[in-house]
Amino acid sequence: MLLIFLQVSMLLSTCINAGSHCHDSSFKPNHILRVTMGNLSIGCGTTRQSHLINGTSPGPEIRLTPGKISWIRVYNDMPSDNLTMHWHGLSQRMAPFSDGTPHTLQWPIPPMHFFDYEVFPGGDDAGTYFYHSHVGFQAVTVSGPLIVEDEGKPPYQYHDERVIELTDFFYKTDKNIAAGLLANPFVWSGETHGVLLNGQGVTDVVQASGNYCALPTFDLLPGKTYRFRFIGSTALSLVSLQIEGHNLTVIAADARYTQAHVTDYLQIGTGQRFDLKDLKRTTFFMKYQTKDRPPVYTGYAVFRYNSCQMFSASPAPGISIILPNNLSSGNFPSANKVTRRLTMTFRPEGSPTGHIRWYENNLGYTEYSSPRPLLPDVYLYGESAVPNYTLALENEGCDPEFKAWPAMIGEVLEIVIENTGSEVAGNGGLDIHPFHAHAGHYYDIGSGNGTYNATENEVRLAGYSPVLRDTTYLYKYEAATGNGTDASWRAWRIRVTDAGAYLIHCHILQHMIMGMQTAWVFGNATEIQKIPLAEASGYLTYGGSAYGNQSYDPIVYHYYEDTPDEPWLR
Template sequence: MFFGPLAILTRLSTLGAAKLHVHDRSFVPDQILRVTAQNITQGCLSRYSVLVNGTFPGPELRFQEGQTRWIRVYNDMSDKNLTMHWHGLSMAAYPFSDGTPQASQASINPFPWPIPPAHYFDYELHFESDQAGTYFYHSHVGFQGVSCSGPLIIEERTRPPYDYDGERTVYLSDFFNETDTEISEGLAANPFVWSGETNAVLINGMGVSNTLAQSDISSCPLATIAVQPGKKYRFRFIGATALSFVSLAFEGHNLSVIEADGGYTKSVNTSFMQVGPGQRYSALLTTKTCDELQGQRRFWIQTETRERPTLYRGYALLVYSDECDIQVPTTPPLTLPNTTLGWLDYELRPLAPNDFPSLNEVTRRVTITVQMIVNGTITWTENGLPWLWTFPSKPYLVNLYEHDESGIPNYTSAVANGGMDDRTRAFPAKVGEVLEIVIQNTGATSGGLDVHSFHAHGAHVYDVGAGNGTYDAYANEERLRGTHPVKRDTTVLYRYETKTNPGADGGWRAWRLRITEPGVWMIHCHTLQHMIMGMQTVWVFGDTADILKLPKPQVEGYLNYGGGECSLIELSVGCQCLRQVHMAT
């Protein structure tokens, strides 16, 4: 049973005076999402999964740029906490709506500041005038994001820059036979228990588990995407996988990439797509004419995993006519390339000028060195320290409001330490700085290397490329000559070999970022296993005064688990009196 008024939301705005409003039972949000945990059939197998509105993927949400919308998320689970993250959206004006662990809202242990069971939270989302593009939403608690997710599309208020006749979504996700709890507990156990490789890469929630007997595969439905001949379609590819780095292609069809992570690009032709966890692309596909079809009405869409010890190969269908009986091919109809290191790096161009900062404008370089530590347990560290779900004891944003020095990073110490304040395990920066952020892959204590899909919350970054070995700023600047990097929020840190010496540099990814939006933002690997195992950290952009634009009394309900009207003791016995507040200008 839910009691209102519930939860808290606030808009931090620099435009005029803020006015406090309270949501009561009469408030009607623009969208309602209800999250449950239940058995669902995926990959022709039953799995206990966290779902949005009872389905996977969750419902597609469509809004228009320039709008402000409220989304109410109910946690209908009886024993699990929840948050919802709006992947790729800048939440600078709405930091409490980012739905990120320990940065602004949630954690899993010891359970501070998420949406508790039998409560809800109203997320205030504002879609900027230049944010039209492809996004998705997902839980940011533990391994829930493997199934608690769905597409989020922001449409233009005017005509899009490319013409097409229709849209289709290719929603890529992983299926694991084990439950979220089993996987999360194994990843944190000593001795370490690996989740195992994906049992299926699903397209739009459909596919075939590799654990099925051959006799069962023929009855397992595949995704079909219907098209008409002689048309041009915008395919939106969403990398909602937990682990899998996916290569895919369309039999008999080529593509032209026009969007990367919510930003339009100049058209780049390609015969295949390569999508890491968290990445999104749009590509135009021109269907064949009736004469070109020559009677063929079905074409295979083939997916294959890359950079994993075992290969998963899956299929869907591009169908020009009514769906008919389908059998999985015994021989792959397509030959997909091996991992293309640096796929589309240095090739994508923004469709419009984007104020890309040159190397001369960079005020400071921050290197985030990632390494896997094998010692009974397996953890991922950044600059020698892993992310801990129990640290800090309160979200960083709450510490700022409470002036708790234990959770506030020291800028001077961080600069002297290469960018990271070890005491708080955070990377601070001042508004006005132009950072060059280098994510450096290094050999594990066992010498192994892995591929990572790095995601930045809060603001899109200028992606300035990737390469083997150690980052060389001047060599890369020469390679950038004549290019115009695009803004991204999720890019791949490749491995250029599978094994090297422990601690040796084995590849890098570089970003640039103008610090214009104060706030507390996560940066993490979007491979969910790696994230749970410690591969995430926090950026704190701006001084305390920059971030805290509203006085403490107006956000008081955010600063306590469950809102300002309940104590932890009361919550433990079922108190559900969260307040619902938002700020309007």
């Protein structure tokens, strides 16, 4: 091991491979994000100490062009906190160390350092995404819209668009929330104190006070057709929304176009994105409300064609909108040949002193589970750092030593996620969980009550057209069941095509911190090691040469190269 680190350290001083494109101090990134600590202020003077991006939350909108390499420089301007940035929904078939997950693909960005992320969306990636930190509870405020433009004309025509990012507001700080979730005894974060739209909103405390406060407002031009990009960047809340006097036409889900689907309401949870079009009227209200958690938060927003009109609420305008309780899972894809079916059973467990963790198949996985990220270790130690496939087959698909799930390139996995009754306090309680895959979009093959039945679900799949998603909900159909009893399921099919290390996890930040995550390794070491060790060396240690600071510039090898015609993958 010492020899490996000595060899790596000799490679950290300069670009060494003349045949590769490498950048240093002269390089100019396409986008710059700077994360700092500051006071976040929302309507009516409510403030909270928060992590901010370029001084705001949400952060600035980033737009990318398909087929074009973009470099996004992320500065960690915080004196004591680590940081990463994840490009939610963009599969890391892209640059190997640019996914932004600190416990799988990269070492986090140390305090007062910066990192250059290489992002290269393809033509089929056009759509609505967002970026966010993947460290602790930072993503509650460290997030922002990420849009991949269409190549040519989109399948649905519109004149203009509006991006609407939903976020939660908590009075507790990020560090206090994270510390409480990991504490012994456990301390819950509390429920959301407000759902904000693009950082605007009215907290429950202000609503209860009876004070008037400006509503989130979106200005429109008469006679125009708009595309509305809704981004679910909440930490906890599943939000149901309805627009006064309007049906909603859904044209995309999780950055994939769908057949136009008309509905009278939309339900959006953390990690999900939906695109709507065709809202036409003079002025109208939108009501939005959290679901399946007590207490219910209710908020309002205004879409207006006359910018002179002003609206405020105490606590809400007098409009009547009834929000449904459940959203249909939509159209499911037809079945593909499955090589392996894996069942992940999630449940919380508590200790006699009150310590609570989430476990999947009796294993918990957090950003603290391993002292080193998986991908750098595969580069340093080769096949010995890859989970044992044979051992995993004997243990429900997971190598218990690595706490990771291996898969071979070419497999088609059917992944079943089971919701079981909680064993904490012996109450059999149930929760809802939005599950997100970093390994790319998957075929969502439905959800249901009780235990998954493959034969019955195959009948349900007959005749459906494929729908690709990256975040879908594991629902609950009752408040509680027997301890450890299967209560509901969600099922996916994933084609294993891109070698690397990935996360599949619940996107509720509290649950992630408490262990509701799984690490996956696709392919063997040779397939994963896509770039030479010399060029990967700056990524393999904490604060390595790929991470710059005020004293020195990073040395970054380009995974993609520009040619006169098109980028190419080495």
